[in-house]
Amino acid sequence: MxxxxxxxxxxxxxxxxxxxxxxxxxxxxxxxxxxxxxxxxxxxxxxxxxxxxxxxxxxxxxxxxxxxxxxxxxxxxxxxxxxxxxxxxxxxxxxxxxxxxxxxxxxxxxxxxxxxxxxxxxxxxxxxxxxxxxxxxxxxxxxxxxxxxxxxxxxxxxxxxxxxxxxxxxSGREDGPPNGKPGCGVDFGIAASAYVSDENRPRQMPPTLSPTERARLTHLERKKARQVTYAKKHRGGRYGKRLRKTVTEIARLKTRQANRRQDFTHKLTTDLAQNHGFVGIEDLRVNSLTASAKGTVDQPGARVRQKAGLNRSLLDNTPGERRRQLDYKCGMYGSELRVVAPFHTSQTCAACGKVDPASRKGCGRVFVCVHCGHADDADHNASVEIEARARRTCGSVINSTRSATRVRVPASGRRRMRETQPATQS
Known part of the structure; x- marks a missing residue:
């Protein structure tokens, strides 16, 4: 067993x-x-x-x-x-x-x-x-x-x-039978922690640290840096009691932050798996997305500090952990996890299917298609596109770097068809 x-x-x-x-x-x-x-x-x-x-x-x-x-x-x-x-x-x-x-x-x-x-x-x-x-x-x-x-x-x-x-x-439990509920697509991001395709508002993760706790964490990290410098100069690098106490207090705050993040992740993934027949997400390569931009001494990177802040924000939303939890929770609640290719989901119009970077100028929060005039929140538009791809893939990951030719259904029509029948196949 x-x-x-x-x-x-x-x-x-x-x-x-x-x-x-x-x-x-x-x-x-x-x-x-x-x-x-x-x-x-x-x-x-x-x-x-x-x-x-x-x-x-x-x-x-x-x-x-x-x-x-x-x-x-x-x-x-x-x-x-x-x-x-x-x-x-x-x-x-x-x-x-x-x-x-x-x-x-x-x-x-x-x-x-x-x-x-x-x-x-x-x-x-x-x-x-x-x-x-x-x-x-x-x-x-x-x-x-x-x-x-x-x-x-x-x-x-x-x-x-x-x-x-x-x-x-x-426990001897087995995967539950298909629950027969409508599916959804989910776009995980930074400005919007998770935007579900059948919802009109994003799900935001509450701040994992209060302003007071964040200020205290900054104070403790600076204090630790000073104590480590002193230990290297006068103690041969050995940690004293005060330095160990500072490290313990930092660890306590960061553990509290991780627990709050984990609590939101569990509630989000459980709700998605319970209330949907399938959950479509992007096949994100988190290691590649959060790679450092500092470069080398001969060829230093550009906007390194901004990229570091972006990496912290992306990792704070734990896309990999959400995928791991959805992987086993979907089976428990009779739903299915469908992973789709992430290319052009933020630049594809959910109504006409045209891909154009000009539809989202400056990577803003509003998506306005330059071809058909469809306007929507950029993250919600991406979640509808993810759902459409999930309906076609049926659980398999798209490995091609080019979208297949397909018949498009307008976004409003997709929401109506979600209750009755799957999207039109290519």
């Missing part, structure tokens, strides 16, 4: 348990780095790749000689090596976007994996429960929702707000 659901809860360890978990987190990170270094060395010297099964034997020998390595539960170390195997498999998979496994820095998110067979959960009352971890005992966590299945694995992690425990749960 494989895990098909994830459940994450806030964990509240005692002071002693917090110290032990912190030590285990650093040990798991060091083990990952050592195992990755060993694999790279063996491949360069002998031309072969080590796997977790062979490295587990070396891990057993290391636990007998290194005390801090022996403190980490044996199954946690085995899970770290298994995760490294998965990272290599993803890298060699041509259809997976993952790159080569990277070494983890001290600032990397701290996490300790556990096997589901060694984890036990008991409920204390309606709001609280405890999880029993190997060599640690019972640890309390906030039972914000029911587990809903059999625990297959668990991961204890820490972010800027504290410790969390995530369970991989097997």
């Amino acid at each position: 494989k895990a098909d659901l994830g459940r994450k809860y806030r964990l509240y360890p005692t002071q002693d348990q917090d110290a032990i978990l912190t030590g285990w987190g650093h040990t798991a990170r060091a083990l990952w780095n050592a195992a990755l270094e060993q694999r790279i060395f063996v491949y360069r010297q002998r031309g072969r790749t080590l796997r977790a099964l062979e490295q587990c034997r070396y891990l057993a020998l290391g636990r007998a000689e290194v005390d801090w390595l022996a403190e980490l539960p044996s199954e946690c170390g085995q899970m770290v090596l298994t995760h490294l195997d998965r990272a290599y498999d993803n890298f060699f998979d041509s259809g997976h976007p993952a790159g080569f496994p990277q070494f983890k820095k001290r600032s990397h998110r701290m996490s300790i994996p556990f096997k589901g067979q060694r984890v036990e959960v008991r409920q204390i009352n309606r709001k609280w429960a405890e999880v029993r971890l190997p060599k640690l005992g019972w640890v309390r966590f906030r039972l914000s929702r029911a587990l809903g299945g059999t625990i297959r694995n668990a991961t204890v992690s820490r972010d800027g707000t504290g410790w969390h425990v995530a369970f991989g749960v097997h």
Whole structure:
């Protein structure tokens, strides 16, 4: 039985348990780095790749000689090596976007994996429960929702707000039957976080930080820069208590910001998957869109600061995370995710189908077709075009760089036809 659901809860360890978990987190990170270094060395010297099964034997020998390595539960170390195997498999998979496994820095998110067979959960009352971890005992966590299945694995992690425990749960659920509801196209942007084709107003993500929090974050980042400069000059680069406290406060604010962003994303994707028969989105290449424009020393880029601000705004809307969530939520609620090619969606008239950059002068918020006179909000026009392409693709991605010849239906007519029949095929 494989895990098909994830459940994450806030964990509240005692002071002693917090110290032990912190030590285990650093040990798991060091083990990952050592195992990755060993694999790279063996491949360069002998031309072969080590796997977790062979490295587990070396891990057993290391636990007998290194005390801090022996403190980490044996199954946690085995899970770290298994995760490294998965990272290599993803890298060699041509259809997976993952790159080569990277070494983890001290600032990397701290996490300790556990096997589901060694984890036990008991409920204390309606709001609280405890999880029993190997060599640690019972640890309390906030039972914000029911587990809903059999625990297959668990991961204890820490972010800027504290410790969390995530369970991989097997619920036995199956994809829901087609819900029979009308489809839609969604245009993800910056000025409008999401514009749905069958709506007349965009969905805006609330500010992830209040003005006070944003000013405090700016103050803390400047304070950190001064403290880091002092540490390099007078402490050999070693972080003192004050600098670590500043880093912790920055992490707490950024975690709060990420949680609010994630909350909006989950609500948006759940609503789209529940209330539509299919959801059409663009096949965006986020890495290419957010590439830096700084260039090289010999050929420096132009408007680098403006491009950096644009990249931050684009990443703040998390188009990749929205696509990932829609991918599994559409199956849950009986809808379908249809990914279409993104070329010319912002320059194509949703009424006549003509592509002309002059219809959107200066990349403004208003789209006025220079051929038929159709006027609409630029993002809404793009969402209607995305929906039209999604009706033709039926879930496949358009790989061509040129639109196929097709019979066009006016935008108003499309909205009427959405309730009755699919768009005319080419």
